[in-house]
């Protein structure tokens with residue numbers, strides 16, 4: 001063994017303590033660290049590239065160097081005033097679970113070993129209950145909602161093959177001819193998934209939305225289905241990123257009585273409405289979907305990277321993703337995880353989710369969702385009360401979409417975001433042609449004080 005490795009092995013508990021101390025200091029400093037350091041945005045001021053070191057320094061010195069050189073450039077995205085994108089934090093239990101994931105370093109893919117697969121299946125069953133789905137849905141962990149959409153649409157592609165009498169898994173996507181994927185306000189990852197799936201970005205057919213909404217017009221969707229003359233895929237959206245609008249899932253599912261389509265629901269963060277009796281009406285009908293995408297590193301507050309994919313057609317999922325090899329077992333009733341996603345090997349991603357669900361239960365996670373929605377409500381009210389700012393859409397759940405009252409150009413929006421980014425971080429968008437700002441509330445740590453502090457920063461920047 002290399003001398004430095006042997007030294008580190010001999011002091012492993014001390015090294016873990018050093019890393020623990022660093023992690024605790026980072027988390028304790030979330031309130032004072034710039035949420036996103038204004039001067040560093042856009043990649044400026046990172047240390048000059050250094051060549052790969054021939055000789056190492058050992059883990060303790062590497063940690064010291066990281067702390068000095070790189071840690072100051074890290075954002076406070078784990079903290080309570082990072083409102084960009086839709087970014088969850090990490091609950092204490094999820095963090096502990098994630099540390100143990102690396103320590104255990106399981107190859108959690110096959111029935112050669114019970115623990116990893118067993119724990120993942122248990123966690124999937126808990127998540128199915130959490131989101132109010134029935135036993136016909138099976139689930140698999142993937143790295144994020146983009147991969148979850150990709151897997152769902154891969155199963156949809158295989159289903160289209162069964163309708164047309166061809167096997168896409170065997171003969172490729174070209175056997176399908178032209179494919180139509182109908183959606184109202186699809187997330188950008190849907191087009192990316194279609195590109196990766198060989199269906200092409202142009203397979204996505206935008207369907208008109210309701211007046212002043214991002215939800216699909218179900219009557220217009222039905223007209224598109226009629227025009228399609230053949231089986232289609234419908235991507236319903238449960239939580240759009242600008243205004244958190246929800247398609248009417250029940251009404252869309254009911255169209256299957258008259259039309260032949262696969263129903264995929266992108267419920268990346270909107271799916272969490274199911275956790276709260278106050279908000280669950282938004283996702284009524286979710287269980288009727290053929291495949292569902294839900295992101296866990298957003299509102300479950302587990303660390304990156306984690307999402308889940310649910311489907312009613314595990315048989316088609318294994319057609320797509322089976323990985324036959326002499327040393328792997330037959331598919332059977334409960335196929336090994338290696339046969340269910342693009343990855344063969346993957347980390348025991350389920351462990352962080354298991355920890356947070358066991359530690360806080362359904363009630364704890366309901367509280368996180370409701371508390372975030374209340375924070376968004378307070379922020380929305382503060383925007384309305386701020387001269388110079390106006391909300392652009394009614395608040396439905398946890399994202400406030402707002403803009404400048406006067407002359408909201410993209411440049412002025414960028415300048416405002418930059419001016420406040422050390423106190424609170426927001427991301428820009430364009431909604432109905434108007435440059436705007438999104439504030440997404442999905443971190444368990446956010447308090448009423450954080451909302452006030454963020455509003456104060458915006459008001460100060462407006463002058």
Ligand SMILES: *Cc1c(COP(=O)(O)O)cnc(C)c1O
Nearest residue numbers: 144145146147187189268269295
């Ligand atoms: C975030 C998001 C995605 C993509 O999620 P990643 O985890 O970044 O891959 C897809 N759809 C919706 C609606 C989202 O909000």
